[in-house]
Amino acid sequence: MTFRSKVVSRKHAEIFVDNELVYIRDTGSSSGTFLNNKRLSPPNECSPGFILRNNDIIQLGVDYQGGTEEIYRCVRMRIELNDNEKDYSSQQYNIKTYHSIQNLTKRKVNEDVHVEECCICLYAIAPFQALFVAPCSHTFHYKCLRPLLANHPGFVCPLCRHYSDLDANVSVEVEEVKTMLTSLKEAK
Numbered sequence: 001m002t003f004r005s006k007v008v009s010r011k012h013a014e015i016f017v018d019n020e021l022v023y024i025r026d027t028g029s030s031s032g033t034f035l036n037n038k039r040l041s042p043p044n045e046c047s048p049g050f051i052l053r054n055n056d057i058i059q060l061g062v063d064y065q066g067g068t069e070e071i072y073r074c075v076r077m078r079i080e081l082n083d084n085e086k087d088y089s090s091q092q093y094n095i096k097t098y099h100s101i102q103n104l105t106k107r108k109v110n111e112d113v114h115v116e117e118c119c120i121c122l123y124a125i126a127p128f129q130a131l132f133v134a135p136c137s138h139t140f141h142y143k144c145l146r147p148l149l150a151n152h153p154g155f156v157c158p159l160c161r162h163y164s165d166l167d168a169n170v171s172v173e174v175e176e177v178k179t180m181l182t183s184l185k186e187a188k
Contacts (some may be wrong), residue, residue: 003075007031007061013040016049022081023049024058031061031074052079080163095184097137119159120144136162 013033015024026033026040026047033040033047036057041047052058056079064072116125118141125131130142138159149155153167 003060004071005061005073005075006071007064007074012060013058015052018049022052022079024052025049029061031064034059052081054079054081094135094137095180098181118144134162135164136160 009029009031011027012029012031013024014027015022017023024033024035024040026045028041028044028046030043032043034057035050035052037059040050058077058079059074060076061074063074116139117123118125119138120140121144123141125139125141132140132142132145134140134155134157136157136159138157140158148158149166153165155164155166156162157164
């Protein structure tokens with residue numbers, strides 16, 4: 001990763017994986033690498049690896065000249081590690097939602113019709129309306145949700161608080177989708 005900062009050196013710190021654990025170490029930076037506000041090593045010395053956990057805060061460098069200009073500010077990051085079980089269950093949820101969207105037009109004659117509502121305005125979600133379907137599969141009127149998209153590319157669902165990068169790559173081959181759907185059918 002690179003940053004436009006005068007306080008972060010070119011080889012400031014290193015993040016690596018060993019035995020399925022994620023570590024960080026300072027690689028001899030002068031302005032310091034901090035994990036949850038604790039400096040990892042003295043200036044210009046390499047540190048041992050420290051285990052990273054969800055919601056840890058990493059800080060690279062310290063503010064210089066009061067941090068009045070952006071280029072002299074330290075870089076802070078909150079760590080979010082993917083939990084494979086959680087990812088698998090959310091992936092299955094998304095596939096089930098995909099199937100339910102596919103089956104929206106297939107309705108039995110005697111079946112009650114369930115009408116979804118937008119959780120922002122509480123009006124019905126109806127055909128021919130401009131809608132926004134979040135990556136977590138929650139649906140909103142685009143008009144209602146548009147102010148929340150001001151933080152683009154980041155989006156936080158107002159229902160489940162799931163964070164999504166709206167600029168993330170969406171290139172998925174047709175064969176990959178078929179494989180996912182086939183594996184879901186076999187799992188049932």
